[in-house]
Amino acid sequence: MGEPSGAASRFPGTGHHPGLWCPVFLLALRHKAIRLSASGNDGGKLSRLLNESTTNPGVYAVATVMLSLHLGCLGVFYTGVSTPAIVVLVIMYFGRGLGITAGYHRLLAHRSFKTGRVVQFGFALAGCLAMEGGPLWWVSHHRSHHRDTETDKDIHSPKTQGFWKSHMGWMMTNDAFKESGTNTRDLYRFPELKFLQRNYIWIVLLQIAGLYALGAGLDVLNPEWGTSGAQLVVWGFFISTVMLWHATFMVNSVCHTWGSRDYDTDDASTNNMFVGIVALGEGWHNNHHQFPLSARHGLRWWQFDLTWLVLRAMSRVGLVSDLRLPKSREVRT
Numbered sequence: 001m002g003e004p005s006g007a008a009s010r011f012p013g014t015g016h017h018p019g020l021w022c023p024v025f026l027l028a029l030r031h032k033a034i035r036l037s038a039s040g041n042d043g044g045k046l047s048r049l050l051n052e053s054t055t056n057p058g059v060y061a062v063a064t065v066m067l068s069l070h071l072g073c074l075g076v077f078y079t080g081v082s083t084p085a086i087v088v089l090v091i092m093y094f095g096r097g098l099g100i101t102a103g104y105h106r107l108l109a110h111r112s113f114k115t116g117r118v119v120q121f122g123f124a125l126a127g128c129l130a131m132e133g134g135p136l137w138w139v140s141h142h143r144s145h146h147r148d149t150e151t152d153k154d155i156h157s158p159k160t161q162g163f164w165k166s167h168m169g170w171m172m173t174n175d176a177f178k179e180s181g182t183n184t185r186d187l188y189r190f191p192e193l194k195f196l197q198r199n200y201i202w203i204v205l206l207q208i209a210g211l212y213a214l215g216a217g218l219d220v221l222n223p224e225w226g227t228s229g230a231q232l233v234v235w236g237f238f239i240s241t242v243m244l245w246h247a248t249f250m251v252n253s254v255c256h257t258w259g260s261r262d263y264d265t266d267d268a269s270t271n272n273m274f275v276g277i278v279a280l281g282e283g284w285h286n287n288h289h290q291f292p293l294s295a296r297h298g299l300r301w302w303q304f305d306l307t308w309l310v311l312r313a314m315s316r317v318g319l320v321s322d323l324r325l326p327k328s329r330e331v332r333t
Contacts, residue, residue: 099126281305
């Protein structure tokens with residue numbers, strides 16, 4: 001929580017950490033590296049310079065932002081709660097969650113189904129709003145996870161790195177900034193994905209501003225609702241993001257530690273019902289490692305997979321197509 005070939009330059013987008021940003025001087029350099037690499041020029045030297053000399057400040061920035069978002073949830077004691085705030089929380093959790101599960105993961109990382117570029121952009125934009133990193137960065141790390149699962153090169157394996165590091169500590173290490181981008185070159189042909197990667201930070205900031213404006217507007221239109229700009233930022237951004245973070249992070253940590261195994265894969269992946277529910281179907285992780293190209297992760301009738309249900313509904317109205325599934329004889333029922 002995969003692997004086409006490409007040129008040998010290092011992936012420059014690792015400065016766009018999972019929902020986190022580095023100081024301005026780091027961002028300027030990393031954005032330059034993105035443009036060089038994605039355009040086919042030699043961004044490798046610049047990326048190597050970043051990895052060798054400017055990683056540590058980024059690590060501190062990541063830790064600071066992650067801590068700040070968790071502390072920001074305490075703002076609920078100042079803003080209170082309202083019905084619109086809960087509605088926004090639910091919409092942001094599920095909408096952005098599908099951006100990660102259906103968009104970043106099943107579409108971009110594994111190509112488990114086909115869709116047009118407008119829908120692909122919508123999924124990827126929702127993934128950006130989830131604050132788990134730009135699409136190229138996220139996909140690169142995930143494909144490396146499948147390639148190096150449970151080895152020393154798998155930087156979020158609980159078996160080799162420990163539970164805490166696999167859950168979220170890996171994002172606060174130098175290694176998280178050193179991901180090679182050769183396994184995401186297939187996505188560089190989509191300028192809209194490069195746009196999202198390059199402008200990831202501003203997209204996140206605009207999201208916060210939009211939530212504040214919505215809350216302030218609702219307060220003016222219907223003051224009896226008890227809504228405010230700060231309240232919707234706390235519930236729709238801070239709380240929703242932290243909840244979604246940990247649901248996603250548990251796929252790396254919990255789903256390689258606790259759960260059942262339907263398939264004897266060459267790793268410690270498990271199926272975990274709790275994670276399957278809160279992570280919108282991603283918790284059926286042993287199934288996923290057995291059939292990484294499958295658009296459906298909950299393969300048994302009782303394995304609830306909300307992402308699959310959404311994709312199947314979208315296929316019926318023509319928004320997505322060619323949903324890939326394992327052969328029926330290969331699936332344990």
